[in-house]
Amino acid sequence: MGLRKLDVTVLNGRPSRTQLYTSDPKIRGVRVGPLMIGGGAPVIVQSMCSTDTRDVRATVAQIHRLVEAGCELVRVAVPDEVASAALSDIVKEAGVPIVADIHFHYKRAIEAIEAGVAKVRLNPGNIGSRDRVKAVVDVAGAAGIPIRIGVNSGSMPDDILQRDGYIVTPEGMVEAALREVHLLEQEGFRDIIVSMKATETKVMVEANRLFRKKSDIPLHLGITEAGLEGYGTIKSAIGIGSLLLDGIGETIRVSLTAEPEEEIKVCWWILESTGVRRRSAELVACPTCGRIEIDLFELTAQVEKLLKGIDLPIKVAVMGCVVNGPGESRDADIGVVGGKGKGLILRKGQIVHTVPEEELLSMFKLELDKLVEEKRLEEVEEA
Ligand code: SF4
Numbered sequence: 001m002g003l004r005k006l007d008v009t010v011l012n013g014r015p016s017r018t019q020l021y022t023s024d025p026k027i028r029g030v031r032v033g034p035l036m037i038g039g040g041a042p043v044i045v046q047s048m049c050s051t052d053t054r055d056v057r058a059t060v061a062q063i064h065r066l067v068e069a070g071c072e073l074v075r076v077a078v079p080d081e082v083a084s085a086a087l088s089d090i091v092k093e094a095g096v097p098i099v100a101d102i103h104f105h106y107k108r109a110i111e112a113i114e115a116g117v118a119k120v121r122l123n124p125g126n127i128g129s130r131d132r133v134k135a136v137v138d139v140a141g142a143a144g145i146p147i148r149i150g151v152n153s154g155s156m157p158d159d160i161l162q163r164d165g166y167i168v169t170p171e172g173m174v175e176a177a178l179r180e181v182h183l184l185e186q187e188g189f190r191d192i193i194v195s196m197k198a199t200e201t202k203v204m205v206e207a208n209r210l211f212r213k214k215s216d217i218p219l220h221l222g223i224t225e226a227g228l229e230g231y232g233t234i235k236s237a238i239g240i241g242s243l244l245l246d247g248i249g250e251t252i253r254v255s256l257t258a259e260p261e262e263e264i265k266v267c268w269w270i271l272e273s274t275g276v277r278r279r280s281a282e283l284v285a286c287p288t289c290g291r292i293e294i295d296l297f298e299l300t301a302q303v304e305k306l307l308k309g310i311d312l313p314i315k316v317a318v319m320g321c322v323v324n325g326p327g328e329s330r331d332a333d334i335g336v337v338g339g340k341g342k343g344l345i346l347r348k349g350q351i352v353h354t355v356p357e358e359e360l361l362s363m364f365k366l367e368l369d370k371l372v373e374e375k376r377l378e379e380v381e382e383a
Contacts, residue, residue: 023250028216030146030191032073033097033118037146037193037250038218043276044251045267046073046220047260048101053083053090060093062260067096069264070279073251075099075121078108087115099148106132110139119193121148124183125157137187146191149180152224153198168198170206177211192217193251197224201239208243218250219243225255232256233266237273244274278313285318286328292320294338294357302361303336306368312375316368317346326351334371336364347371 029039037044047066051058053076063074078084078100091098100112102122109120109127113136120140124133124147140147153168157179160172173196184192194217198204201223208219223239226232236254243249252270254263271277285300300318307316317332319325322339329335330349337344343360345353345367355363 023218024247026216027218027250028190028192030193030218031144032099032146035072035097035118037220041250043244043249043271044072045070045264045271046075046099046251046253047071047263047267048075048253049077050260051076053077053079054086056086056089056093059086059090063090063094063096063098065261066264067094069261070268071096071260071264073097073099073119075101075253077101078112079103081108081111084108084111084115087112087117091116102127106136109136113139113143113145117145119146119148121150123149123151123180125180130183133183134187137184137189140191141189144191146193147184147189148193148195148220149177149184150195150197150220151177151180153200153203154224168200168203170203170210173198173203173207174211174214177207178214181215181217193220194218195220195222197222197255199223199225201235204239205242208248209246212248219248220251220253221249222253222255225257227257229256229258229262229266232258233269236266237270241270241274244270244276279311281307281310281312281314281316283307283316283318284329284332286320286325288320291323292338293322293340294320294343296320296338299336299338299361303364306365310372312372312379314371314375334364334368336360 023038023041023043025040027038030037035044049059049062051062053059059076066074074096076098097118099119099121100117102109102120104126106127109122112120127133151173156168156172157176160176164172177194177196181192196207196211204223208221221240221243223236226235240252252267254266256263268279283304288296303316303318314333317329317335319329319335319337322337325337326346326349329337329346335346342354342356344351345363352367353363
């Protein structure tokens, strides 16, 4: 199992250069509104609103901020009837597919589907009798709406916990997920996505690896309650990133104790640093050492500013000395290397300009503009 490299693909009907790899085409494809999860589609970025769903204005405003940050699928909590009644307005104004998060009441799921959500997150084991599961499945099936089953380390079934000595194990999580899957599949429902989220990174990673060996159901990856931005980012990156590098995971959500827009930033960093998807220029810079011949922190900050808004998968290197800089920036589309009073601009490791230090940034900008123009032309030709 692995990732398949692509140069250009179509995302939501538009040609997109941001997708470097597709997810595994052998994994079951599940349609979520205009998106596809699994089945070789791009790995989708999602998050969840922290607003009260009953407050349509605040929820829609947050959804718009999430979309602006790069979120492609947004989940909202549906705790009661007032929240499900708010969904049709939210769906209309969102501009992105909406997922309804249902905990216990099957009627909220039916109301959410009738309000036009693109996906429902619920565990059939939580909503009661088989009749209730069937009622939800019938409505979801008729509307073409998938269901995501979510197993969390904090809410494991008692019997599995008891058997495993009250320790959450990867095997226990997979068993809990497959039980829920069975409840849907026995009603003939197959548009399923599964998540198994744990606070322990290793448990989450192993549960997903194990599940992938047993099922072709697409996986939604995440570390639950990862924490504050710094540590939570590292934990999520290791957990989600390890699986993505194995070719496992069709959609991702980072859960931070922070504004949800921060989660989207981290999702994209994970996708970009694993090479799974790229939506912007990549900046690589040397860590500096005793050979440094320029204020590299300042130069890198200036280069980063110039890269803002460039939505092309180009690699840019900023290096601190002429001894190792040219070699270390060889695989970059464009590089800038500081020297003693002068510096170099490189394209794919070839020196294209040698300029005095004070002209280094302006010459870099000229060369960068040229590169961007060339890449855009290539895009037009390929389209
Ligand atoms: Fe040191 Fe030069 Fe390498 Fe930067 S590029 S880390 S300054 S040797």
